Amino acid sequence: MNAVVTVIGKDTVGIIAGISSLCALKDANIVDITQSVLGEYFAMIMLINIEKLSVPFSEFVDLLNNFGKEKSLEVHTVHEDIFNSMHHI
Amino acid sequence: MSIINRDDILETIEMIRSENLDIRTITMGISLFDCVSDDENKLCENIYNKITTSAKDLVKVGSEIEKEYGVPIVNKRVSVTPISLIGGGLDKNGFVHIAKTLDKAAKAIGVDFIGGYTALVHKGATKSDINLIESIPEALSSTELVCSSVNVATTKAGINMDMVDLMGKIIKETAYMTKDSNSIGCAKLVVFANSPEDNPFMAGAYHGVGEPDITINVGVSGPGVVHSAIKRAGNCDFSHLAEIVKKTAFKITRVGQLVASEAARRLGVPFGIVDLSLAPTPKVGDSVAHILEEMGLEMCGAHGTTAALALLNDAVKKGGVMASGHVGGLSGAFIPVSEDRGMINACYHGALTLEKLEAMTAVCSVGLDMIAIPFDTSSSVISGIIADEISIGVINNKTTAVRLIPVYGKKVGDTVDFGGLLGYAPIIKVNNLSPDRFIKRGGRIPAPIHSLKN
Numbered sequence: 001m002n003a004v005v006t007v008i009g010k011d012t013v014g015i016i017a018g019i020s021s022l023c024a025l026k027d028a029n030i031v032d033i034t035q036s037v038l039g040e041y042f043a044m045i046m047l048i049n050i051e052k053l054s055v056p057f058s059e060f061v062d063l064l065n066n067f068g069k070e071k072s073l074e075v076h077t078v079h080e081d082i083f084n085s086m087h088h089i
Numbered sequence: 090m091s092i093i094n095r096d097d098i099l100e101t102i103e104m105i106r107s108e109n110l111d112i113r114t115i116t117m118g119i120s121l122f123d124c125v126s127d128d129e130n131k132l133c134e135n136i137y138n139k140i141t142t143s144a145k146d147l148v149k150v151g152s153e154i155e156k157e158y159g160v161p162i163v164n165k166r167v168s169v170t171p172i173s174l175i176g177g178g179l180d181k182n183g184f185v186h187i188a189k190t191l192d193k194a195a196k197a198i199g200v201d202f203i204g205g206y207t208a209l210v211h212k213g214a215t216k217s218d219i220n221l222i223e224s225i226p227e228a229l230s231s232t233e234l235v236c237s238s239v240n241v242a243t244t245k246a247g248i249n250m251d252m253v254d255l256m257g258k259i260i261k262e263t264a265y266m267t268k269d270s271n272s273i274g275c276a277k278l279v280v281f282a283n284s285p286e287d288n289p290f291m292a293g294a295y296h297g298v299g300e301p302d303i304t305i306n307v308g309v310s311g312p313g314v315v316h317s318a319i320k321r322a323g324n325c326d327f328s329h330l331a332e333i334v335k336k337t338a339f340k341i342t343r344v345g346q347l348v349a350s351e352a353a354r355r356l357g358v359p360f361g362i363v364d365l366s367l368a369p370t371p372k373v374g375d376s377v378a379h380i381l382e383e384m385g386l387e388m389c390g391a392h393g394t395t396a397a398l399a400l401l402n403d404a405v406k407k408g409g410v411m412a413s414g415h416v417g418g419l420s421g422a423f424i425p426v427s428e429d430r431g432m433i434n435a436c437y438h439g440a441l442t443l444e445k446l447e448a449m450t451a452v453c454s455v456g457l458d459m460i461a462i463p464f465d466t467s468s469s470v471i472s473g474i475i476a477d478e479i480s481i482g483v484i485n486n487k488t489t490a491v492r493l494i495p496v497y498g499k500k501v502g503d504t505v506d507f508g509g510l511l512g513y514a515p516i517i518k519v520n521n522l523s524p525d526r527f528i529k530r531g532g533r534i535p536a537p538i539h540s541l542k543n
Contacts, residue, residue: 004093006102034095045098058156076102078159080093085343087097089411 002031002080003050003057005064009073011042018067019046019075026063027054042073047080105159109313109375110341112348113368114164115151116204116289117144118296118304118361121170129183132176133190140167140194140203143303148199150355154348162348163310163370163510167195168294169205173221181224188228188235195234202277204294206237209284212246212533222252225259229274230266236292242282242479244486248534253479256280257472257528261495264464268497271505275494276459280475282482282489287362288418293490304361305353306418309345309409311337312367313374315401319383330384331404338365338408346413364418365409366454367401369429371512377401377422378431389431390440398422399452419488421454427494427507427514428459436515443474443517451481456490461505461514464495466521471495473524484537 007015016035023030028048035044053060061077068075104110124135144167151165169175169191176184188206195203206228208218225237239256242248260275267274279293286297289306296304318337322329345363353360369377378389381397402421410416424446426432435441443460450456457478462471475491482489496505499516506513 004098006098045095047093058153061156074106076105076159079157081347082158082160082344083093083097083101085347086101086340087094 001049001051003048004078004080004083005046005048006076007042007044007068007073009042009071011037011040012071015042015071015073016044018071019064022063022067023048026060027052028060104311104314105161107374108311108317109370109372110311110344111161111163112307112345113310113366114166114289114308115147115162115348115352116166116168116294116306116308117147117356117358118168118287118300118306119143120296120300120302121175125175127178129179129186133186136175136187137190137194140169140191141197144198144200146356150352153355154351158348160344160348164201165199166289166291166294167198167200167203168289168296169203170296170298171207171209172205173208173215173218174298176221177215177217179217179220181220181227184221184224185228185231188224188232191235192232200234202234202236202291204236204238204291205296206235207239207295209240210249210252211240211243212249214249214252222255222259225278226262226266226274229263229277236277236294238279238281238284238293238295240281240284241475242483244283244483245536247536248282248476248479248483250476250528250534251531253472253476254469254528254531256475257468260471260493261468264495264497271507272464272494272496273507276492276507276511279490279492280479282479283487284490285418285488289364290366290368290419292492300361301359303358305349305356305358306361306364307345307349307352308364308366308368308418309341310366310368311341312369312377312380314341315367316374316376316380316383319380327400331400334401334404335408338405339412342409342412360415362415362417363409363413365406365413365416365420366418367405367422369423369425370510371428371430371433373430376429376431377424378429378435382431388438388440389435390442390445394445395448395452398424398449402453419454423455423458424449424453425459425492426517427461427512428510429512433512433514436517443519447477447481450478450489451485455488456482458490458492459494459511459514460492461494461496461499461516462519463500463516464497465500466495466519467523469523469525469528470519470521472528474519476524476528480534
C-alpha cells in the first residue's frame with residue numbers, strides 16, 4: 001500500500017531532508033523519488049510505502065502538511081488508489 | 090515513479106489544486122419505514138434514533154476519506170423515505186413536528202442537509218400528501234437543514250395539474266414565510282417530474298421505496314476540470330471536443346466511484362450509485378456556463394447554447410458510465426443560476442432569460458434551478474412555469490424540476506445573496522401574462538404516447 005507525496009514551492013535547503021526524516025520517524029519507507037528545480041521553483045514527487053506506518057495515515061498527512069506550511073510549500077499527501085483509479089481502466 | 094506515471098500524478102494534483110475537483114456530496118439514504126407508529130411522539134423519537142444511529146459516523150468517515158485521498162468532499166447529507174409515506178394520518182402540525190425532528194437529527198450528526206420532506210403525488214394525492222404539502226411553508230421556515238420536494242408528474246402517469254396549481258401557492262407562501270432571510274425557504278423546495286429515487290443532490294434527495302434499508306450515494310462535480318481540458322484542446326472539431334469531455338468525465342467519475350465504495354465499506358452499508366454530475370458553485374473556475382463559453386459562445390445564452398449544453402451533457406454521461414459500477418440520480422450537467430458565476434453574469438447582461446433557460450433544460454440534467462424572480466409574480470404564473478417545465482420532462486421521458494425563488498421585496502434588476510454554495514443572483518424578468526384559467530381547469534394532463542416520436 002503506497003501513498004504519493006508531492007511538494008511544490010520555492011526552493012530552499014532541506015526540503016527532501018525534512019520530508020524524508022518525517023517518513024523515517026513514522027516508519028514510511030521511500031520507494032521512489034523524483035525531483036527537479038526549475039529556476040527558483042522546486043517540484044518533487046515521492047512514492048512511499050505506508051504499510052508499516054506507526055501513526056494513522058490521516059495523522060501522517062497532517063504532519064507533512066504542517067511541514068509544508070512552515071516552509072511555505074504546497075505539500076499533497078494522498079493514497080495511491082486515487083491515481084490508479086483515475087488513470088487506469 | 091515506476092508504478093504510477095509522473096504526468097498522471099501531476100494532472101490529478103492540478104485538478105484538485107487549481108481546477109476545483111471535488112466530490113460534491115456523500116449522501117446516506119436511510120429508510121424510515123421501520124419507524125412508523127400511530128403515536129406522533131413515538132414516531133418522531135423513532136425517526137430521530139434511526140437517523141442518529143445509522144449516520145453517526147457519516148461525517149467522520151467523509152472527513153477521513155477526504156484527507157486520505159486529498160479530494161475535498163464538500164457536503165455530507167442524509168436522505169430519508171418520503172415523509173408523506175411515514176406520517177400517514179398526521180395533520181399539518183404533526184408533519185411540522187417531523188420536520189423539526191429531522192432538523193434536530195441532522196444537526197446532531199453534523200450533516201449539511203437532510204432531504205426527504207417529500208410527497209409523491211404524480212397521479213393523485215392522499216390526505217397525508219396534502220397535509221405534508223400544506224405544511225411545507227411552516228416546515229421550511231421553522232427548520233434550517235430540511236429540504237423538501239414534491240413529484241407532480243411522471244411520464245407514465247401524466248401531470249397532476251391540481252398539484253401544479255397547489256405548488257404555485259406553496260412556493261409563494263414559503264417565500265413569504267422566510268421573507269426575513271431572502272425567501273431562502275424556496276431554495277430548499279423543488280417540484281419534480283420523474284424524480285429519481287436515488288438522487289444524492291439537494292433539495293430533491295429522498296430515499297425511494299425501492300431502496301435498501303441504508304445506502305451510500307455519491308455526487309461528483311468538476312466543471313473547472315472540464316473547462317480546463319477544453320481550453321487546453323484549443324479549436325478542435327466537435328468529435329474531438331466530445332472525446333475530451335468524455336475522458337475528463339471518466340476521470341472525475343472514477344474518483345467518485347472510489348470515494349463511494351470506500352465510504353460504503355467503512356460505514357458497512359451497500360454502495361448505491363454515483364451521480365455523474367457537473368455541479369457548479371459560485372466560485373471562480375467552477376462554472377458550467379464557462380464551459381459552454383469556452384466551446385466558443387460569446388456568452389452563455391447566445392444562440393448555440395442549447396446545442397453546446399446537449400453535447401456536454403451527453404458526453405459527461407458517456408464518459409462517466411464506464412467509470413462507475415452503478416450510475417443513477419440526476420446524472421448530467423446542472424444549470425442552477427445563482428450557483429454558477431457564468432450563469433449569473435449572463436443574467437446580468439440579459440443574455441440568459443427564463444425562456445432560454447427553459448429550452449436548455451430540455452437537454453440538461455435537471456431543470457429551472459435556483460432562479461430568483463420578483464415576489465409580485467402571481468402563484469398562477471409560477472404554476473404555469475412549473476407546468477411548462479414539468480411537461481418537458483414528461484414528454485421527453487427525463488427528470489425535470491423547478492426551484493424558483495420569488496424573493497420578498499425584490500424586483501427585476503435587484504440582486505439577492507443567499508450565501509455559501511447557494512450563491513447570489515439577479516432577479517430575472519418573468520412573463521406575467523396570466524395562465525390562470527388554464528391552471529384552474531384542474532385534473533390531470535394524460536400520460537404521453539411512446540410511439541410516433543416527433
